Amino acid sequence: MVFGGLADRLQDTFKKITGKGKVNEQDVNIMAREVRLALLEADVNFRVVKDFIKRVKERAVGAEVMESLTPGQQVVKVVQDELTQLMGGEQSSIAVADRSPTVIMMVGLQGAGKTTTSGKLANLLRKKQNRKPLLVACDVYRPAAINQLQTVGKQLDIPVFEKGTEANPVDIAKEAIAHAKEEHLDYVIIDTAGRLHVDHELMDELTEVKEITSPDEIFLVVDAMTGQDAVNVAENFNEQLDVTGVVLTKLDGDTRGGAALSIRAVTDKPIKFAGMGEKLDELEEFHPDRMASRILGMGDVLSLIEKAETQVDEKQARELEEKMRTMSFTFEDFLEQMGQVRQMGPLEDLMAMIPGASKMKGLKNAQLDDSQISQVEAIIQSMTIEERQNPDVMNASRKRRIAKGSGTSVAQVNRLLKQFNEMKKMMKQMSGGKPGKKGGGFKMPFM
Amino acid sequence: MNFIQKLKRRFTQDESNEVSDTYKKGMEKTRNSFSGRINDLIARYRKVDEDFFEELEEVLITADVGVSTVMDFIDELKMEVKRQNIKDTKDTKEVISETLVSIYQSGDDESLSEINMQDDGELTVILVVGVNGVGKTTSIGKLAHSYKQEGKKVVLAAGDTFRAGAIEQLEEWGKRAEVDVVKQSEGSDPAAVIFDAIRAAKSRKADILICDTAGRLQNKVNLMNELGKVNRIIEREIPGAPHEVLLVLDATTGQNALSQAKTFSDVTNVSGIVLTKLDGTAKGGIVLAIRKELAIPVKYVGLGEKAEDLQPFEPDAFVYGLFAGMMDEEE
Numbered sequence: 001m002v003f004g005g006l007a008d009r010l011q012d013t014f015k016k017i018t019g020k021g022k023v024n025e026q027d028v029n030i031m032a033r034e035v036r037l038a039l040l041e042a043d044v045n046f047r048v049v050k051d052f053i054k055r056v057k058e059r060a061v062g063a064e065v066m067e068s069l070t071p072g073q074q075v076v077k078v079v080q081d082e083l084t085q086l087m088g089g090e091q092s093s094i095a096v097a098d099r100s101p102t103v104i105m106m107v108g109l110q111g112a113g114k115t116t117t118s119g120k121l122a123n124l125l126r127k128k129q130n131r132k133p134l135l136v137a138c139d140v141y142r143p144a145a146i147n148q149l150q151t152v153g154k155q156l157d158i159p160v161f162e163k164g165t166e167a168n169p170v171d172i173a174k175e176a177i178a179h180a181k182e183e184h185l186d187y188v189i190i191d192t193a194g195r196l197h198v199d200h201e202l203m204d205e206l207t208e209v210k211e212i213t214s215p216d217e218i219f220l221v222v223d224a225m226t227g228q229d230a231v232n233v234a235e236n237f238n239e240q241l242d243v244t245g246v247v248l249t250k251l252d253g254d255t256r257g258g259a260a261l262s263i264r265a266v267t268d269k270p271i272k273f274a275g276m277g278e279k280l281d282e283l284e285e286f287h288p289d290r291m292a293s294r295i296l297g298m299g300d301v302l303s304l305i306e307k308a309e310t311q312v313d314e315k316q317a318r319e320l321e322e323k324m325r326t327m328s329f330t331f332e333d334f335l336e337q338m339g340q341v342r343q344m345g346p347l348e349d350l351m352a353m354i355p356g357a358s359k360m361k362g363l364k365n366a367q368l369d370d371s372q373i374s375q376v377e378a379i380i381q382s383m384t385i386e387e388r389q390n391p392d393v394m395n396a397s398r399k400r401r402i403a404k405g406s407g408t409s410v411a412q413v414n415r416l417l418k419q420f421n422e423m424k425k426m427m428k429q430m431s432g433g434k435p436g437k438k439g440g441g442f443k444m445p446f447m
Numbered sequence: 448m449n450f451i452q453k454l455k456r457r458f459t460q461d462e463s464n465e466v467s468d469t470y471k472k473g474m475e476k477t478r479n480s481f482s483g484r485i486n487d488l489i490a491r492y493r494k495v496d497e498d499f500f501e502e503l504e505e506v507l508i509t510a511d512v513g514v515s516t517v518m519d520f521i522d523e524l525k526m527e528v529k530r531q532n533i534k535d536t537k538d539t540k541e542v543i544s545e546t547l548v549s550i551y552q553s554g555d556d557e558s559l560s561e562i563n564m565q566d567d568g569e570l571t572v573i574l575v576v577g578v579n580g581v582g583k584t585t586s587i588g589k590l591a592h593s594y595k596q597e598g599k600k601v602v603l604a605a606g607d608t609f610r611a612g613a614i615e616q617l618e619e620w621g622k623r624a625e626v627d628v629v630k631q632s633e634g635s636d637p638a639a640v641i642f643d644a645i646r647a648a649k650s651r652k653a654d655i656l657i658c659d660t661a662g663r664l665q666n667k668v669n670l671m672n673e674l675g676k677v678n679r680i681i682e683r684e685i686p687g688a689p690h691e692v693l694l695v696l697d698a699t700t701g702q703n704a705l706s707q708a709k710t711f712s713d714v715t716n717v718s719g720i721v722l723t724k725l726d727g728t729a730k731g732g733i734v735l736a737i738r739k740e741l742a743i744p745v746k747y748v749g750l751g752e753k754a755e756d757l758q759p760f761e762p763d764a765f766v767y768g769l770f771a772g773m774m775d776e777e778e
Contacts, residue, residue, distance in 0.1 A: 037514055043701030046509045110724065111580030111697060115611075143588075143619035148612025151633070155611070196727045223580060227511040227701025229729035250579060253664035255703040278579075278609070371669060 010038045010296060020072035028060045028075060035079060035296070042256035042295045045231045048086075048265040056082050083296070086261060087288035091270040094125070095216040095244070101134070101180040101188045103213050106247075107206055107237060108221035110194030113249035113275055115145065117221050118191040119152035120275065120283035121247075125187050126158065127281070134185040136176040137162035138169040138209065139193035149191055156280055159185070169193070170208045177213060190215070197236035210241055218243045219272070222259060224251045230259035231266045238267045248286065249275035256295050264288075329424060331388035335380045338373060378406035379416050391417060470764045473726045473750025484509075485543070489536045495528055499536055503543070511701050512732035516739055520550060551738050551762045560746045560760045563690045563718065564655075570648055571655045572681055572688040575721075576674060576711055577695035579662030582723040582749060584613060586695055587657050588620025589749070589757035595624050599654040604644030605630035606637045606677065609661040617659055623754070627651065637661065637673065638680045645684045658689070665710035675714045693746065695721045698731035708737045719746035722760070726751045 013034045017027055032053050039049045056079055059065070065074045096102050104121070106114045122133040135153050137160060139145035146162050153160035161176040173190050180188045192209065195202035210218065220243040222230065237243055246267070248260055251274045260271055271291075276282045380388065382405030387393060394417060396410075403410045484506045492499040500521055507517045527542050565571045573590070577583050587603060594601050603621050605628055607613035614630050621628035629644035641658050648656040660677060663670035681689045692715045696704050711717050722731050725748050734745050745760040 040508060040514050041702055043511075043703070046505050109699065109727070111582055113580055142585075142616070144612040144616035146612075147615045148610070151611030196724075198728060223697070223699070225578070225697075225700045225703040227699060227704075227729065227733065228509045229511070229699050229727070230701075232728045233699070250664060252666075253578065253703065254666040254706060255701075258701070 010034050014076050018072045018076055023060075023065065023071040023075055025061055028057060031075060031079075032057050032060075038296055039258060039261075042258035043225075043227045043230070043262075044258035044295065045228055045262035045265070047231070048262050051265075052082060052086065079296075080292070083261075083292035084289050086264060087292050088264055088268075088270055090285070090288060091245070092272050092285035094129075094272070097216045100184075100186040101177060102186060102217075103177065103188045103190065103215040104217045104219060105190045105192065105206075105210065105213065105215040105241075106219050106221055107192050107241060107243070108194060109196065109223070109233060110142075112194060112221045112223045114194060114221045115139070115148050115152065115191050116278075116280075117219075117247050117249060117273075117275055117283065118149065118189050119156060119158075119280050121219075121273070122153075122158045122187070122189055123156050123280050124273075124283050126156075131187050132185045133158055133187040133189055134176065134180045134183070135160045136173060136188060136190045138172050138190050140165045140167065140169055140172075141193045145191075145193065152280065159183070169205060170212055173209050173213045188213075197233050197240075203236075203240050206241055217245060219245050219247050220263075220267075220269075221247045221249060222263060224248045224257040224259060224274075225253060225255040226259040228262075230262045234263040234267050238269065243267070243269055245270050245272040247271070247273045247275065247283075252276045252282070257291060258295050260291050261295060331380050331383060331391060331420065332385075334420065335377065335388075338377060375406070375408060375412065376416060379403075379408055379413055382406040391420065469750055469756070469758055470761075473748075473756065473758075474765075485540070489540065492536050495533055495536055495539060500525065507732065510730035510732035511704075513702055513705065513736040516550070516736040519739075520546060547735070548762055550735055551765075560719070560744055560762075562746060565690060567654075568652075570645075570653060570685065570688075571690050572645070572648075572685060573655065573657045573691045573693060574660070574678065574681060574689040574715060575657060575693050575695060576660050576715060576717070577662060578664050578707055579610075581662065581695045581697040581700075582721075583607075583662060583695045584616050584620065584659055586693075586721050586723060586747070586749060586757060587617065587659050588624060589754050590657055590747070591620060591626045592624040592754040593757065594655050595626055600652065601626040601655045601657065602644060602648040602651060602653040603628045604641050604656060604658040606640050606644075606659045607661040608633055608635050608637050608640060613659070613661070627653075638676050641677050642680050642684065645681065665707050671710065671714050674711075678715045689715075691719060691746075692717045693719050693721050694743070695723060696731070696734070698722050698725045698749075699727065699729040700733065702733065702736075704733040705736055705740065708741050708743055712741060712743070717743055719744055721745075721747045721749065721757075723749035725749060726756070 013031050017023065017031055020027065035056065036049055036053050039052065040046065044052075059078045059082070060075045065071050065078065094102075094104070106118050106121075108114050118135055122135055125131040125133050135149055135158055137146040137149045139149075146165065150160050150162065161172070161179055163172045163175065169192065176190070177188055180186075190209065190213065192206060193202070195206070197203065218241050220234065220237050222233065226233070234246075246263055246269055248257065248271055251257060263269075264271065271286045271288070274284050274286045276284050379402060382402045387398060387402075399410050399413045402408075403413050406413075485503075488499070488502050488506065492502070503524075504517055504521050507520065508514065512520070524539075524542060524546050527546060528539065531538075531542070533539055533542065562573070563571070575583050575587055584607065591601050591603055601624070603617055603626060605614045605617045607617070608631065611633070614633060618628050618630065627647070629640065629647045631640050631643070637660065644656060644658065647653075658677070658681070660674060661670075663674065665671065678689065678692075692711075694708060694711050694717045696707065700707075708717065708720070720734060720737065720743055722734055722745050725731055731748075737743055738745070745762075745765075747757050748760050748765070750756045750758055
């Protein structure tokens with residue numbers, strides 16, 4: 001992260017002010033300045049930042065803070081509150097029409113990810129709500145756009161309605177709805193061509209499609225990496241079409257995603273979904289509170305905690321802790337634990353969610369590569385049960401066999417064995433120090 | 448003659464007229480908001496003072512130039528204003544545009560935005576990289592068109608084997624530009640496609656091979672490693688190649704573009720930027736920060752949907768595009 005330094009500075013400022021028993025106007029100004037910089041570097045629109053800072057300052061020097069017992073903490077809370085409020089509440093529902101089919105129109109700039117998102121949305125509707133969606137190819141301009149939607153449809157086994165590139169998008173949309181009625185499909189997702197918000201001719205075409213299909217939802221698809229221009233794009237599309245919601249794409253990148261805040265501020269429309277990967281099941285509900293802390297670079301602690309809670313079985317964790325203490329931790333436990341961590345998602349994502357992780361020595365440059373974990377898994381899986389439970393039996397010929405079986409080298413097997421031993425030692429030290437403590441001792445071995 | 452007049456003369460009188468017209472037209476939307484705001488600013492503030500600088504800072508930040516670059520710029524501008532003893536805001540126009548161009552050109556030679564073409568009879572390999580949805584395939588189509596117009600023999604390599612429809616999209620561009628496309632099926636190894644394409648380009652005695660790659664977010668380690676492999680295959684097959692690695696950036700992208708430029712440079716030797724979608728209201732100011740921090744020059748800009756709307760980058764013309772409205776008013 002190029003601007004990791006900025007986030008760290010902000011955290012430092014927050015830390016300093018949190019500890020203060022008395023907060024004066026100067027403290028607030030310093031903090032406001034850092035927050036302003038962080039928001040601007042995160043691509044939040046200038047205008048939006050200005051209003052935001054003004055509100056925070058007003059509240060931070062107001063009575064609610066000064067009279068509280070912990071004014072320092074209160075100031076940070078004001079920032080958080082205001083951000084969360086600006087981001088709006090959680091809303092990931094999709095409208096249902098009184099009479100089938102429900103029509104959803106996807107609009108946005110070129111390259112925002114409309115076609116992929118259309119596919120993901122269809123997949124989500126089918127999987128989570130048991131719906132029968134129809135994808136409609138209305139992008140008649142970009143070469144092979146129809147082809148792309150067809151391929152997506154084929155991968156998902158979801159029907160795609162198209163009339164080639166010669167047809168008019170308005171006619172295609174109209175016929176698609178009739179087709180959906182005939183086939184008893186209950187959702188129609190219209191994938192329109194990407195266009196500039198200032199291209200009057202093409203924007204008028206969208207209005208026409210809207211008039212003829214009277215969609216229940218119009219989703220504006222926006223690239224999370226969009227900069228200051230996000231307000232212009234959102235404002236224009238919203239004015240012309242009165243969109244009903246926003247889908248933020250490419251949020252699996254390392255952008256702070258300040259565009260989310262800008263769009264909310266100028267349109268007051270909810271961000272409903274977030275694209276989190278290239279695979280067609282990687283469309284998630286949007287969590288405004290988490291986005292708020294991501295924009296500030298504060299780490300997504302909440303997400304991490306929630307993920308860990310759902311994925312790691314409490315009982316298993318306690319058993320594991322017991323094993324760590326008694327040194328009976330084996331490769332089998334290791335494997336199991338790795339599986340649990342992997343269920344939480346890609347390692348990098350997990351790391352990104354821990355505040356300050358970028359500051360930790362050694363972790364900063366560590367490439368947390370999922371394929372390395374796969375390799376470790378392969379090595380352990382190539383061991384016999386005896387070897388897993390008692391690594392001391394390992395000899396040269398066993399190592400050769402394991403290396404062969406896992407497609408690695410003896411050196412890699414050796415490295416793992418060494419790491420495992422060191423880890424066990426570390427565990428002993430860790431748990432030996434505070435044997436009575438419950439729950440808190442759970443650590444991931446390769447962190 | 449002041450700087451703006453010089454620019455104006457250059458772009459309205461000499462043979463580069465056509466170029467400046469494309470810029471002027473393509474950047475119309477960009478300019479309207481940008482120079483309009485500067486003009487407005489100058490009209491509202493008669494005296495050069497702190498408030499004036501603060502608002503100027505705002506205008507630049509909204510052009511996505513980035514906070515730290517803007518602050519450096521403002522510092523430099525303040526010094527210059529002091530040195531020249533400028534009191535009236537009207538007189539700052541020239542210093543503003545001059546300083547902006549100087550950030551970009553910072554001591555480098557004029558051939559900055561030229562493509563590193565090999566001698567006749569030798570193959571020039573251009574690798575095109577970038578995140579998803581920035582317009583890599585479209586830019587390649589347009590590049591192929593323009594090189595073909597110049598009489599070069601061009602081969603395209605369909606290295607995006609991941610995204611649905613990407614190969615067909617490149618083929619369509621190949622058909623339009625009447626150039627060959629080397630491809631394999633979707634899902635095949637991109638390095639193998641590039642390998643084939645190099646062999647094909649050599650045996651067909653092509654002048655230029657342009658390699659498409661799948662869009663990838665720069666924080667995906669595996670995908671970046673895959674790109675590194677593609678790059679190594681090219682290096683191995685032709686010493687000194689790829690002769691150009693073009694990073695395609697979407698002008699609407701904000702500060703993340705800097706991270707993109709940095710990370711893609713770690714895996715490949717990014718030699719230039721293609722700034723696309725400049726025909727919207729976005730200003731692509733981040734290229735200034737990229738130029739300043741990483742010294743990567745912009746080589747092409749996308750100013751429209753048509754094949755000929757991809758233009759070689761000219762820093763002066765870019766600034767002219769931003770300020771054209773201001774210049775017209777000077778008359």
